[in-house]
Amino acid sequence: MSRSEHPIVRLCGVSKTYGATHALSDVDFSCFGGEIHAVLGENGAGKSTLMKLVSGVIQPTSGSIEVDNTITRLKGPADAISRGLVCMFQELSLVPDLSVRENLMLGAVGSGLGRLDTGVVQRAQNTLAQIDGGGIGMRTRVADLTLAERQQVEIAKALTRDPKLLILDEATSALNASVVEKVFRLIREERDRGVGVLFISHRFHEIETLADRVSIFRNGTHVETFDNGAYDYGAIISKMVGQRIDDLFPAKPSTAPDAEEVLRLDGFGWANSLKDVSIVLRKGQITGLGGLDGQGQGDVLQGLFGLLKGTEGRCIVAGTPVSITHPKQAKNPKLGIALVPEDRKTEGLILDQSIARNLELAALGTDGINASDPAIYQPFLDALELKCDSLDQPVTELSGGNQQKVALTKWLALGPRCMLLADPTRGIDVKTKTQIYALLRRLADSGVAILLVSTDYEELIHLCDETHIFYQGRVARHLTGRDVTAEAIIGASLNIPSSAETSEVANA
């Protein structure tokens, strides 16, 4: 680790306000070459604003930005990219209707509006091959890629722009552990070549393994910067939230393996994506679905919610065999199934509509529920501590964590018998995570069966009572009790039976 002498980018007294909201106030912050600098903070702490400033998407309200020791006004992303400040955004910056190849060439350094540079495609392919993305077809439309594949392409695209400072905003949120490890190796290589890396992640273990230095932000201010390892988890979390959170996860009650069955899937299958999946959901239990991305976990949720045509196998809800063919049928109190989808921005919420309108969406047209009665939502909003000015505020103005609270409440108000959740804490800050975990546990205690798809294996270990690991559309392993360990999950995800080999693979 050889840190550069001068900072690549330095912020001096930078503030950014949106109307009355102070996104950042009087921030001094530097990042150097040859160093991986993690930025930590809750959602709304100002991390994303910081990234947007450095990558030229927005301009500061006051204060100055220095690039290579000269005060610079970054006119836009193109300007920032030409100065070597390259950002990989949390909100994916790929064009859905263009192919992977075209997306890689879009805005490539030096091509502008003129002749396209096809050289970057080859370089990006080499990068992709190193992060398990070698199978991504260059002529595939980005819209047809999975979320994880899109993130891999984003990473490759960012690296082809010869960054001096690489900004990664939740760059690995949809990737599974083994790919993340490969991405990290790549990032370390960049650092060793003298590139500076700004890294935002909500996964603590990622920051612990990757970062050289850590900066903490809270409520738009820069709290502290220190070398990685200077503080333990607890101390860091308390700096982030300003108060101490002892435990991320709520305590697990002792399991009742023979609790009443709420839902049973027998030999569930769909097209080529799911084969012979059998899962039992019991009252009061949180059941996890894990595995590499796109192994069929998500399809199980969609199938149960009536989104898939032509499913096979039997589905038994509360002792009665049913065939669920439409979400309207699934959400009917007779079945009482709710799905909180993976992508809250496009599937979970209507961003331009108010919070109140969004909350009503699931309840509308459901028998026996008065959707316009705010009282049915309030208990959940209180439990989750939704932060908003009023319920008439458009959802788009909320932070990611608060958006997810709206998406959850919308379904909780129906009093479902069975909650299906697709990665509900992806890209969400620690405090909101603990709130969501606590709520899920309380729901389970009150008798709801919960089925949770997660890319974060800590959730599978600490939150779930039992876990099914998927591999190529089948359940590769069913883990319960003490068997649920990081090694077992990674091993099963890669479909490796013996535990001796798994640790090697995980480290490879």
Add this chain to the structure above:
Amino acid sequence: MRNLLRINQREVIAILVLAVLLTLYLATHPTGPNTYVITIWANQCLILGLAAIAQFFAVIVRGIDLSVGAVMALTNCVASYLVIGSGFDMTLGIVVVLGVGIACGLVNGALVVFGRIQPIVATLATASLFVGLALLLRPTPGGQIDYDLADAFTLDVFGLPTALIIAAMVIGLFWVPLRRTGLGLGLYAVGSSEHAAFQSGMPVPVIRLSSFALGGLFAGLAGLYFSFVTTTGDAGIGPNYTLNSIAAVVLGGVALRGGVGTLTGALAGAFILKTIGSLMFFSGLPPLAQPFIEGLILASAIAIGGAGVLRVKNRLEVFGK
């Protein structure tokens, strides 16, 4: 090769449909297939084809241009004054005509980009403006285009209609190279996801403005070619071409939500639409029933294009997930 077919599926279907229709047309034409019949057909198709290309440039960046016909009318009227006389005069005249087209496109683009007015509203307003100007120039149809020049562009070269050669040149010498530039890519990026285009460092306003300017240029070319075919100026030609240009791009597989489709597709769509009209003319159908049948064919063609929805196995994909 199969992959190439799959990616350009919409265009391939459009061209196959066109081939069938053309065969049908030539087979049913009272005088049978001959160069004269094909040349007349090609000329009519190319006028709408150029208008459809103008529309394509608006639609591809998630816009729509209701002034395509109006720009055609205006440039047609300008041409009826200027495209006559000595070789130099005519060359200058053509340059001015196309300049007027580009200027109209830039006005539309500026209203959309800097005025932040929705394309449908902006072009609705400018359409009246441009037709108004055209009417000031030519209150009644009249004027003249140099006959020799008009003949050169509207007859045939060794039996091959000049119009088809022009269409091929637009694709080969303009579209294919454009598609390999950052601008060509940018058009799709802006139409598909403006946000992603901006974050990728693309100059979004410049691209949108260029797209409208290109649209203006092609509306001007359509007006000019219309002048070659009719050899007079007429301010009243607009409305029909505007609506048909929209129908043509849709038929040619260009998505009205932007970001999907090609110039070739738009051109093929225009040829299909015009061929259907010509077929009807000689079909013996009562003239009053023809608009109805034409509409029916249009609607079913678009429905077939959307039939993929029936094969969808995940209901979310219906919403273009």
